[in-house]
Amino acid sequence: MTRIIDGNEVGNRIRNELEGRVDTLEQQGVTPGLATVLMSDDGASETYVSMKQQACDEIGIESYHHEIDPDTSSDVLMDRIDALNENPGVHGILVQMPVPDHVDEQAVLERIDPMKDVDGFHPENVGRLVAGNPRFKPCTPHGVQKLLAATDVETEGKDVIVVGRSDIVGKPMMNLLIQKAPMGNATVTVCHSRTTDLAEKTKNADVVIAAAGVPELVDGTMLSEDTVVVDVGVSRVDADNERGYEIVGDVEFESAKQKASAITPVPGGVGPLTIAMLLYNTVKAAGLQTGVDVTLP
Structure with a gap:
């Protein structure tokens, strides 16, 4: 049975742990x-x-x-x-x-x-990330790592496809996954708008991280059995309902979950982790700037 990865649950757990770290700083x-x-x-x-x-x-x-x-x-x-x-x-x-x-x-x-820079986008922090010595990891890619860890997905030695090459998600996601570090050591291919035959790439992946900003770009026909799918996309599309629209991801959820061993929904998947990791970076920044030793979750 496909596991639906509950981002709210993982995010709440991290927030609860961070609350204790805030208490440590307050003391x-x-x-x-x-x-x-x-x-x-x-x-x-x-x-x-x-x-x-x-x-x-x-x-x-x-x-x-x-x-x-x-x-x-x-x-x-x-x-x-x-x-x-x-x-x-x-x-x-x-x-x-x-x-x-x-x-x-x-x-x-x-x-x-x-x-x-709790977003992790200053050139100095980008450079530290690429060099393997990050100060602040960008919130969404770091959140994806936390989701994978919470789902007991091992990245070491795995083939990971990142769909999207933005400075916010795609590039830092690739850099985090290739590092010699926990939740790293993966073999990563970054695909984008000029990739030839995207489906050929995604079918050979152990993990697919969709972050292209294109609604329902990836569907079940593009996946192999037991792939782990992380959907970072959030798009508003027209729909025949009371609101006149619905929120969808970069993955066509219904068909993808027929193939995936685990998948994040939209909403309720990666989004809560993005905010949780912003809090994480803020607590870390406070510790670094004041010299208070804070052990982060």
């Missing part, structure tokens, strides 16, 4: 602090930020939210980041993407103090 006079910065009127971005704030509040992380008019100069955003970099009560900084077109996204990422 040393340190309250972990996460600053979120929103420079957008996008409803989805507002929802994501709200969810992150709520998650912080639930385990005792202080959350500081900053909204910036998307029509204002990029200098306003940069100045706000500079102030947060200098604030000792803020241990993590997250600028919600996307930012407006007139703002240089890469410049924003580089402006954040790498010690407070």
